[in-house]
Amino acid sequence: MEQRTQGILLKTNDVGEADQVVNVFSLDHGRMVFRARGAKRSKRRFAGLLESFSHHEIVFQPGRGGRWPILLRLEPIEMHTTLRGDLGAFSAASYAVELFLKLTKEGDANPRLFQLLSTFLTYSTQQPLSPKGLCRFHLRILTDLGFQPNWNHCMECGRLFGKESFFHFDLAQGGLLCQTCLPPQSRTTRPLRIATQRLLSQLQKQQSLNSLAVRPWNDALLLLNLRTDHLLHGPPQSRNFLYQMNASLPQDSNPHPS
Ligand SMILES: [Zn+2]
Numbered sequence: 001m002e003q004r005t006q007g008i009l010l011k012t013n014d015v016g017e018a019d020q021v022v023n024v025f026s027l028d029h030g031r032m033v034f035r036a037r038g039a040k041r042s043k044r045r046f047a048g049l050l051e052s053f054s055h056h057e058i059v060f061q062p063g064r065g066g067r068w069p070i071l072l073r074l075e076p077i078e079m080h081t082t083l084r085g086d087l088g089a090f091s092a093a094s095y096a097v098e099l100f101l102k103l104t105k106e107g108d109a110n111p112r113l114f115q116l117l118s119t120f121l122t123y124s125t126q127q128p129l130s131p132k133g134l135c136r137f138h139l140r141i142l143t144d145l146g147f148q149p150n151w152n153h154c155m156e157c158g159r160l161f162g163k164e165s166f167f168h169f170d171l172a173q174g175g176l177l178c179q180t181c182l183p184p185q186s187r188t189t190r191p192l193r194i195a196t197q198r199l200l201s202q203l204q205k206q207q208s209l210n211s212l213a214v215r216p217w218n219d220a221l222l223l224l225n226l227r228t229d230h231l232l233h234g235p236p237q238s239r240n241f242l243y244q245m246n247a248s249l250p251q252d253s254n255p256h257p258s
Helices: 081-085 087-103 111-126 131-144 194-204 214-232 239-245
Strands: 003-015 019-026 030-036 055-061 070-078 167-170 175-178 189-192
Touching: 003 030, 003 087, 003 111, 019 111, 081 087, 081 111, 087 111, 087 131, 087 214, 087 239, 111 131, 131 194, 131 214, 189 194, 189 214, 194 214
Parallel strands: 030 070
Antiparallel strands: 003 019, 003 055, 019 030, 055 070, 167 175, 167 189
C-alpha cells in the first residue's frame, strides 16, 4: 500500500548495482531512509529529482521485516536549485543537512524540526548567513531535539543569574553553573558573559532582539558551536567550509578552524 509524506532530501548513496539509498527528513516520521530502485542505473528513473536540499511530496511503500521503505515517486514542491549556484548558500545548506543527519534519529517524528530545516533552506537562498541567523538555527535545533538549555539558573543550586554573579556554561550537560558550583579543573565548562547569557535567554523565549551589539552574538555562536561539537563528539565536517564561504561569520566563533 502506498503512503505519502512531505520530505527534504539530505543525502543519497549508491547501494548495490542499480539502487540508491536516500536519507530524507520527513514531516510525519522524522528522518527516514528509503531504497530507490534503479536510481543509480538510470537518472531518468526519478527524473533528476534526487538532489540534496530538494523538498517533495514523497510516495513510498513501507518497509517490511526491517527492510528500507521503497521510494516510489517524488512530486517536487521546491527544488532549491539556487542553493547549488551560490557557494555561501550551498555551504549553509550542507552544514544544516550534516547536523540533521548526525543529530536526529531515524523514525523520531518532529514536525518543528522539519519546519526549521525548510525555513533555513529558504532563508539561505534569500540572504547571506549572519551570526544571528546561525545562532537562531543552532539554538532551535538543540531546543527541538530536547537539549533545552536553561539560561537563567545554576543547574546545581538553582541560583538565578544576577548582575554580580559570574556563570559558566557546561558543554557536557548543556546548562549553567555558578562560581560556587563550578567543579575545580573542569574541562567542559566555559565562562559566560552576562550580555551573552541575556541574549541566549531572550533568543530562546523568541523575544525581539534588534538593538544588540555584535560581540554577544559571536560569543553565543561560539558557545552553541562548542555544545554541538560536544554532542557530536567532534566538529561537523562541513563547518570549516561554511566559515570559508561566509565572510560575515566571525572566525573566532569557529572552535576548530582548519
Ligand atoms: Zn550554583
